[in-house]
Amino acid sequence: MLRIIAGLETQSVGRIVQNGRDISVLPPAQRDYGIVFQSYALFPNLTVADNVGYGLVNRRMARAEVRLRVAELLKLVGLPGSEPKYPSQLSGGQQQRVALARALATSPGLLLLDEPLSALDAIERVRLRGEVRGLQKKVGVTTIMVTHDQEEALSMADRVVVMSKGAIEQVGTPREIYEQPATPFVADFVGRVNVLNAVSLGAGRYQAGRLAISAINGATPHAAGTRVRLYLRPEDRVVEGSLEGESNRLNGQIAKVEFLGGHCLAEIQVPELEGQPLSVFFSLNQVRELGIREGSELKLALRPDRIRVFAS
Amino acid sequence: MSAVLTLERPRLLGVELIANLLLVLAGLGLALFLLAPMAAIFMRAVQDSNGNYVGLVHFANYFATPALARSVWNSLWVSIAVAAITVPAAFVFAYALTRSCMPFKGTLRLIALIPLLAPSLLPAISLIQWFGNQGVLKGPMQSLGIASVYGAPGIILSEVFNCFPHALMILIAALLLADGRLYEAADALGTRRLRCFLTITLPGCKYGLLSAATVVFTYTISDFGAPKVIGGNFNVLAVDVFKQVIGQFNFSIGAVVGLLLLVPSVIAFGIDWVVRRRLTANLTARSVPFAPKPRTVFDSLMLAYCVAVCLLLLAVLGMAVYTSLIHLWPYNLGFTLKHYRYALVAGDYAPAFWNSLKMGAWTALIGTVFVFCTAYLLEKTRGLGPLRPVLRLFALLSMAVPGLVLGLGYIMFFNHPQNPLNFMYQTMAILAISTVVHYYTSGHLTAVTALKALDDEYESVSASLKVPFYKTFWRVTVPVCLPAILEIARYYFVVSISTLSCVVFLYAPHTIVAAVAIMNMDEAGDIGPAAALGTLVVLASVGVCLLYALATRVLLAKSQAWRFNLEKS
Numbered sequence: 001m002l003r004i005i006a007g008l009e010t011q012s013v014g015r016i017v018q019n020g021r022d023i024s025v026l027p028p029a030q031r032d033y034g035i036v037f038q039s040y041a042l043f044p045n046l047t048v049a050d051n052v053g054y055g056l057v058n059r060r061m062a063r064a065e066v067r068l069r070v071a072e073l074l075k076l077v078g079l080p081g082s083e084p085k086y087p088s089q090l091s092g093g094q095q096q097r098v099a100l101a102r103a104l105a106t107s108p109g110l111l112l113l114d115e116p117l118s119a120l121d122a123i124e125r126v127r128l129r130g131e132v133r134g135l136q137k138k139v140g141v142t143t144i145m146v147t148h149d150q151e152e153a154l155s156m157a158d159r160v161v162v163m164s165k166g167a168i169e170q171v172g173t174p175r176e177i178y179e180q181p182a183t184p185f186v187a188d189f190v191g192r193v194n195v196l197n198a199v200s201l202g203a204g205r206y207q208a209g210r211l212a213i214s215a216i217n218g219a220t221p222h223a224a225g226t227r228v229r230l231y232l233r234p235e236d237r238v239v240e241g242s243l244e245g246e247s248n249r250l251n252g253q254i255a256k257v258e259f260l261g262g263h264c265l266a267e268i269q270v271p272e273l274e275g276q277p278l279s280v281f282f283s284l285n286q287v288r289e290l291g292i293r294e295g296s297e298l299k300l301a302l303r304p305d306r307i308r309v310f311a312s
Numbered sequence: 313m314s315a316v317l318t319l320e321r322p323r324l325l326g327v328e329l330i331a332n333l334l335l336v337l338a339g340l341g342l343a344l345f346l347l348a349p350m351a352a353i354f355m356r357a358v359q360d361s362n363g364n365y366v367g368l369v370h371f372a373n374y375f376a377t378p379a380l381a382r383s384v385w386n387s388l389w390v391s392i393a394v395a396a397i398t399v400p401a402a403f404v405f406a407y408a409l410t411r412s413c414m415p416f417k418g419t420l421r422l423i424a425l426i427p428l429l430a431p432s433l434l435p436a437i438s439l440i441q442w443f444g445n446q447g448v449l450k451g452p453m454q455s456l457g458i459a460s461v462y463g464a465p466g467i468i469l470s471e472v473f474n475c476f477p478h479a480l481m482i483l484i485a486a487l488l489l490a491d492g493r494l495y496e497a498a499d500a501l502g503t504r505r506l507r508c509f510l511t512i513t514l515p516g517c518k519y520g521l522l523s524a525a526t527v528v529f530t531y532t533i534s535d536f537g538a539p540k541v542i543g544g545n546f547n548v549l550a551v552d553v554f555k556q557v558i559g560q561f562n563f564s565i566g567a568v569v570g571l572l573l574l575v576p577s578v579i580a581f582g583i584d585w586v587v588r589r590r591l592t593a594n595l596t597a598r599s600v601p602f603a604p605k606p607r608t609v610f611d612s613l614m615l616a617y618c619v620a621v622c623l624l625l626l627a628v629l630g631m632a633v634y635t636s637l638i639h640l641w642p643y644n645l646g647f648t649l650k651h652y653r654y655a656l657v658a659g660d661y662a663p664a665f666w667n668s669l670k671m672g673a674w675t676a677l678i679g680t681v682f683v684f685c686t687a688y689l690l691e692k693t694r695g696l697g698p699l700r701p702v703l704r705l706f707a708l709l710s711m712a713v714p715g716l717v718l719g720l721g722y723i724m725f726f727n728h729p730q731n732p733l734n735f736m737y738q739t740m741a742i743l744a745i746s747t748v749v750h751y752y753t754s755g756h757l758t759a760v761t762a763l764k765a766l767d768d769e770y771e772s773v774s775a776s777l778k779v780p781f782y783k784t785f786w787r788v789t790v791p792v793c794l795p796a797i798l799e800i801a802r803y804y805f806v807v808s809i810s811t812l813s814c815v816v817f818l819y820a821p822h823t824i825v826a827a828v829a830i831m832n833m834d835e836a837g838d839i840g841p842a843a844a845l846g847t848l849v850v851l852a853s854v855g856v857c858l859l860y861a862l863a864t865r866v867l868l869a870k871s872q873a874w875r876f877n878l879e880k881s
Contacts, residue, residue, distance in 0.1 A: 006772065006774050006776060008775075023318075027328060027775070028772065028775035028776055029327070029775050029778045029780075031776075033776060034776060034777075035772065035773065035776045037767075037769040037772070037773070039767050039769060041767045041769035041770055041773045043770065043774070043784075043787070043788045044792060044793050044874050045788060045791045045871065045874050046787070054773075054774075054779060055776075055777030055778060055779060056775055058777070058778060058779045058780075058783065059778075086874035087874070088874055089874075102773070103776070104776070105777075106778070108775060108776075112776075144685070226741065
């Protein structure tokens with residue numbers, strides 16, 4: 001889709017409107033955008049300064065002016081003074097920033113980022129997330145970024161568009177996407193989720209195994225008797241306190257505990273769910289206080305406002 | 313605004329239209345200089361001398377003439393014999409270079425490639441000096457039961473010399489593709505060496521062997537120089553074409569023989585096409601290159617073999633050089649430079665060498681620019697979808713047309729009185745263009761390989777920065793691809809100054825080139841000057857190769873700041 005917006009490929013149907021201007025059939029050079037590719041596509045035989053100034057020179061800007069603008073851009077991306085270097089002398093993250101500077105050089109009205117962080121190692125990627133986001137806010141340019149990393153999307157975006165097989169599944173803020181996924185695909189794709197097969201009992205109550213679960217979050221009511229799936233995130237449970245007055249209370253036995261660093265993911269066998277395991281997050285403190293270990297028993301309650309229901 | 317979405321084709325901007333226009337022009341150029349001449353041959357083969365359609369009469373006449381029909385058989389078995397000798401010989405040589413730890417690998421390889429620099433007539437002239445009527449080794453040869461070197465024995469030996477480096481390069485490439493892990497696995501299983509060779513090495517390079525055999529076969533069947541000089545009364549197809557057209561002005565029979573020559577070439581082209589695709593799929597990114605371990609006996613044997621082969625190759629070349637430097641074998645062995653004076657200054661063919669250099673320079677210039685720009689437009693620009701595969705096919709097809717057939721097509725097409733391009737006939741331009749087209753494929757593949765190594769997004773980035781494609785081509789693509797561009801230029805120069813088959817129909821007295829002059833001098837019995845001119849051609853090629861090596865080194869040093877790191881990453 002990014003390549004279609006950029007005019008590098010042609011849409012089979014539909015129109016593209018940018019800022020009130022129909023750009024559907026315009027060639028790339030007549031559209032107004034800057035782009036950063038996954039490979040950065042920096043010109044290897046040109047210095048950093050020539051790369052960043054590549055689009056400026058062509059606009060008949062005076063040489064001194066170009067030099068100033070290049071220096072300004074390099075300062076903006078945190079690489080002041082690297083003008084005479086060649087791209088191959090820079091690290092992946094630095095190359096990426098040069099590519100950003102080049103894309104921003106012509107002050108485009110739209111910035112397209114095509115998986116700009118995916119070629120970097122994990123630590124660098126997380127660090128650059130913040131930087132790119134900060135830079136984007138500083139420049140204030142509308143930006144479309146494509147990524148396959150859900151965490152990246154949630155942490156960087158104002159608005160997330162989840163796409164599957166060329167169709168839009170959901171558009172929303174990161175929190176909406178995470179907390180109210182519109183489709184099973186979105187729920188599955190973004191973050192971890194428990195899926196329970198159930199049958200609707202009507203009025204927001206569902207039978208999963210031998211257990212009746214109430215969910216007050218399902219916008220569309222499901223007729224009694226329809227088969228549904230209940231989607232529940234591992235953190236959407238109550239485990240502390242007396243649990244008195246909570247709905248969806250259940251008892252289970254911990255089958256295994258997966259240590260993930262800051263928290264643990266425990267798989268809980270609940271007899272009433274008849275073989276459908278439940279994954280639940282615990283902070284390390286909770287693990288200590290509640291005595292979470294393989295084989296221990298546990299009481300917990302599922303939060304009815306968090307359970308999403310989809311027809312299966 | 314209508315609700316119905318109509319699909320408009322993407323509008324192309326001015327600069328992109330320029331790119332498309334250039335691509336169309338390149339396509340027209342190839343059609344004009346490759347397809348049209350071939351079509352002319354087809355037409356001529358089914359027409360009488362007044363241009364009336366006569367069907368397959370000429371083919372019937374051809375096969376009814378026993379002497380001509382025998383040429384088909386002669387060409388076939390000689391080519392098969394050359395392949396049967398060259399491919400095993402080159403395979404052992406390539407095996408020694410890639411799988412042994414013998415010393416002097418670089419030097420031996422360089423010597424083995426020398427035949428590439430010589431005109432195809434040169435070994436024939438040299439073999440006449442060795443084994444001919446006055447030959448040094450005529451006695452020992454006859455005691456082996458070969459009555460005369462003129463005919464099949466001479467042709468076969470000459471072509472083995474000519475084809476050896478071609479087969480060697482293909483086989484080295486095939487053997488280098490070996491995956492070291494397979495041999496380690498075989499070692500771990502305690503496999504014996506012979507079994508290793510039969511179950512891993514041979515199957516691993518069977519496509520290389522097949523490809524080498526087809527290349528040798530096609531080269532031999534369509535080569536004209538060696539049989540012309542040393543063939544005697546032994547008729548082959550390539551010489552028949554020449555005799556029919558130049559000797560008897562019988563264009564129709566010439567066209568028939570040309571088409572016959574095209575058949576094995578096209579078949580070989582098809583085989584090679586399939587083989588090449590398999591060859592590249594053989595090696596995955598995970599393969600570990602094979603590293604040979606030293607073994608005294610094996611390495612010594614391999615060294616002995618390679619030295620012997622190199623001595624034989626040098627003996628052929630050396631005899632030509634020797635002949636050029638003495639008065640007259642075997643009567644006056646005194647040192648003289650008179651043959652060089654005759655060939656360069658005094659003789660009837662004095663302009664030939666300079667013409668060859670001029671043609672080489674033109675071919676290198678036109679060819680490199682045309683090949684590289686066409687490859688760039690083909691690989692890196694947008695639009696004109698249906699034209700692209702056609703152009704790619706053209707680029708590969710030129711390999712399937714033997715030079716002699718292409719040359720024949722050129723006379724029939726450009727010498728036609730009604731052709732508005734008639735003025736090009738007998739000019740230097742047509743010599744250069746025919747050579748560019750004849751050797752198009754190799755240069756094209758070099759260019760495409762270099763271009764494919766570049767990031768595809770350079771053009772996209774330039775478009776987004778509103779920089780027209782030709783600026784990026786000039787500022788980025790050309791500098792980055794410069795090693796490949798120089799390689800194409802070197803290749804074109806070397807092949808064009810030694811080529812004979814394509815230009816033999818097209819030269820005029822004032823544009824005569826070295827290879828043709830060598831042929832004519834040999835025919836007139838001026839073997840000394842012929843050898844001298846041949847030696848000069850080899851020297852010019854060596855000079856250009858050295859120049860190329862120097863230029864590449866300087867260039868790499870200059871661009872080291874970015875290129876070195878580029879290759880490392």
